Amino acid sequence: MRMDKFPVTEMQTxxxxxxxxxxxxxxxxxLLLYKVDYFYFTGSMQTGLLYISTxxxxxxxxxxxxxxxxxxxPFPLILPLSSYKDLPKLIKDYVGFIPKRIGIEWDVVSxxxxxxxxxxxxxxxxxxxxxxxxxxxxxxxxYEINKMKKAGLxxxxxxxxxxxxxxxxxxxxxxxxxxxxxxxKNGHEGLLRMRGLNGEAYTWCVLSGESGGIxxxxxxPTGGFGLSTxxxxxxxxxxxxxxxxxxVDFGAVTEGYQVDQTRIYSIGDLPDKFVxxxxxxxxxxxxxxxxxxxxxxSENIYYLxxxxxxxxxxxxxxxxxxxxxxxxxxxxxxxxxxxxPFIAKGHKYPIEEDMTFATEIKLIFPNEAAIGIENxxxxxxxxxxxxxxxxxxxxxV
Numbered sequence: 303m304r305m306d307k308f309p310v311t312e313m314q315t316x317x318x319x320x321x322x323x324x325x326x327x328x329x330x331x332x333l334l335l336y337k338v339d340y341f342y343f344t345g346s347m348q349t350g351l352l353y354i355s356t357x358x359x360x361x362x363x364x365x366x367x368x369x370x371x372x373x374x375x376p377f378p379l380i381l382p383l384s385s386y387k388d389l390p391k392l393i394k395d396y397v398g399f400i401p402k403r404i405g406i407e408w409d410v411v412s413x414x415x416x417x418x419x420x421x422x423x424x425x426x427x428x429x430x431x432x433x434x435x436x437x438x439x440x441x442x443x444x445y446e447i448n449k450m451k452k453a454g455l456x457x458x459x460x461x462x463x464x465x466x467x468x469x470x471x472x473x474x475x476x477x478x479x480x481x482x483x484x485x486x487k488n489g490h491e492g493l494l495r496m497r498g499l500n501g502e503a504y505t506w507c508v509l510s511g512e513s514g515g516i517x518x519x520x521x522x523p524t525g526g527f528g529l530s531t532x533x534x535x536x537x538x539x540x541x542x543x544x545x546x547x548x549x550v551d552f553g554a555v556t557e558g559y560q561v562d563q564t565r566i567y568s569i570g571d572l573p574d575k576f577v578x579x580x581x582x583x584x585x586x587x588x589x590x591x592x593x594x595x596x597x598x599x600s601e602n603i604y605y606l607x608x609x610x611x612x613x614x615x616x617x618x619x620x621x622x623x624x625x626x627x628x629x630x631x632x633x634x635x636x637x638x639x640x641x642x643p644f645i646a647k648g649h650k651y652p653i654e655e656d657m658t659f660a661t662e663i664k665l666i667f668p669n670e671a672a673i674g675i676e677n678x679x680x681x682x683x684x685x686x687x688x689x690x691x692x693x694x695x696x697x698x699v
Contacts, residue, residue, distance in 0.1 A: 306557070308345020310376045312445045316343055316438065321356050323434040330401035331355045332431045333419065336410045338495055338637055339435050341558065346374040350383060358397035363389070390422055405431025410497060440634060440642035441656040447680055447689075449559035450636070450658060454678065454689040457554040457563050460485045461692045468699050470544045470569050474513060474537035475529065478506030481552060494553045494560060496639045503639050505553050508537040511546035514672025515623075523622045523664035524549065524672050544569040547576050547671040558637050562660035563690040564676035567697045579665050579673040580696060582614045587663040587675050590631055590645065591688075594659075594681055600649040607631045607645075607663075619665040632659045635678055657681045658689070 320343070324332065332354040334340045340352035340362070348371040350364035363383035364371040372380050381392065394400055406419060408430040420428055442450070460481055467480045482505060486492065494503035509516075509526045518525030518535040527538035542548060548567040553560050566572075566580055589610045593603045611620035621627045632645030635658055643649065643657055658681070664674035678689045 307374065308376055309445065312443060313343065313345065313376055315443070317354065317360065320354060320434065320438050323438060324354070324356050324405070327434060328403065329405040329429060329431060329434070330357060330403055332405045332435075334407065334431070334435075335415060336407045338497070339407060342435075342439060342637060344371075344375040344377045346371045346377075348374070353389075353393060353397075355397055355401070357401075358399070361393070361396055363392070386418060386422060400426065403427045403429055405429050405434070407432045407435065410499075436642055439636060441654055442636060442658050442680070443656075446559060446636060447656075447658075449557050450561055450678065450680070450689050453554045453556045453559055453561045454563075454691055456485065456488055456490060456556055457552065457561055457690055458692045459488050460490070460552055460554060461550070461563075461565055461697065464550070465567070465697055465699055468542070468548070468567055468569065471541055473539045473541055474508040474510055474526075475506070475539060477542065477548075478508040478537040481508070481550070482506055485552070485554060489556050491555045491558070494555060494639055495637060498640070501640070503553065504536060506537050507535075507551040508548065509551075509672050510540060510542045510548045511671055512669050513538060513540050514547065514549050515666055515668040515670050517622065517626045517666075521628060523628055523662065523666055524551065524674070542569070545572060547572060547580075547673055549672045549674055551674075551676060553639065560635055560637070560639060561678040561690050562633075562635055562639065562676055563678065563692060564664075564674050565692055565694070565697055566673060566675075567699060569699045571698070572696060576671060576673055577696070579616065579619070579667075580675070582611075582616050583663045583665055583673055583675050584694060585614065586610045586616075586620070587661050587677070590661055590663070591677075591679055591686055594632075594645070594653050594679065594686065596653055596655045596681065596683065598653045600643050600645050600651060600653060601647060603645050603653070604629070604631050604647055604649075616665055619667055621662075621664060622666050623668050628662075630662060632661050634659045653681060655681060655683050 334352040354360045362377040362380045409432045496503040528534040551564040553562045630646030634641035660678045680687045
C-alpha cells in the first residue's frame, strides 16, 4: 500500500532550524533515541536512532527495518545498526570525529539507556537536548497544519456518525467501542502519543451522568469510573440514560498528527442546569481563544479563564471540584498530546504564531455530571482557526 513520503523540503527546513538552536545552546550534536523525536526529522518510526551534527554528516541509524526506513524517509544518510556498541565507530567513520558534547532527551530516555550511552562515549558530556526539541516543535508548518486539518475532518465524521448509534441503555464502553470502530474505519491510527513516563492516552473517554463527576488519576479535570483498578478512568459499564449529559472527549489521529475535541451528547433534552453550564463553558472557551494572540503570556490566559468562570458563577466547578482542580486550560498538540504551549499556571512564555493547542474547558459537578467543550486551535498572525469543525451545539439524539 502506498504511503505519502515525508517531503524533502520539510525535512531540510526542520534540520536547518534545529541546527541553529543547537549552535545557540552550544550542543554540537544530538542523539535522539525517542521515536517521536526522530520521526519529526526523518518521517519514519522504524526502530533506530538519529544523530544530528552541526559540523558533519547527520545519520539515521536503523536497527529494524532498514528497507522500510529507506522507503519512508528522504533522509540523505540512512545506515544499518546491528548494535549500539557500533555507534562510536560509525559516527567517527562517517562524521570524522566524536564531539565533546552530545544532547539526548533527558525527559524520556531511561537511566539505563543514559548509562549505556555514557559508557559508549566516556569522554563525552551528555547534555539535555529536550528543551530545543520541544522548542522547535511548538510552531507548526503548513504541512503539519494540513495533517491536523485532516484529523479534524476525521473527528467530525466520528461525532456525526456516532449520533446514529447512541441509544438509552447501552453502556459507556459500548458507545466508546462504536466510536472507535467508526474512527478506525475512516483511518484513525488509534495511538494518541503523550510524552513522559506513564504518559498514557486513549480515545474512548465517554462519561455519562454521574460518571463525569468521578475524579481519577489522570492530570485532567475529568476522570470517570473506567473498567477496573488497572484502568480506573474513562468509559465504564455504566448504562447511559436519557436526559443526562454524555461527555465525549475523543482524540483523532491521522498520519501521526492529532487533534483533541470534546462535545456533549444527550438523549432527549437536558435539564436547564446543564444547558446553562454548557453555554457558560462555550463563553469561557471563546474568551480563552480570543485572548490567545501572539505575544500574550500563556499564564495570563489561564487566569483570565478563572475570572471568567467566577463572573459566570462556575468557579466551584471549573477545571474540577474543590481539592482536585487542575491548573491548565489548554495544552499544545501535534504529534503528541502534551506539546508546547500549555495555557497554564506558571507558563509565562508568550503565545506565538503557528502554535496549536487544545482548549480544556470542563465543569465538574460531583455525583452529577461533567460539562465541557474542547477544540484544537491554530494561532495565526491576525486571528485563529479551529481545526475541529464539529457542531458546537449539544448533540441531541
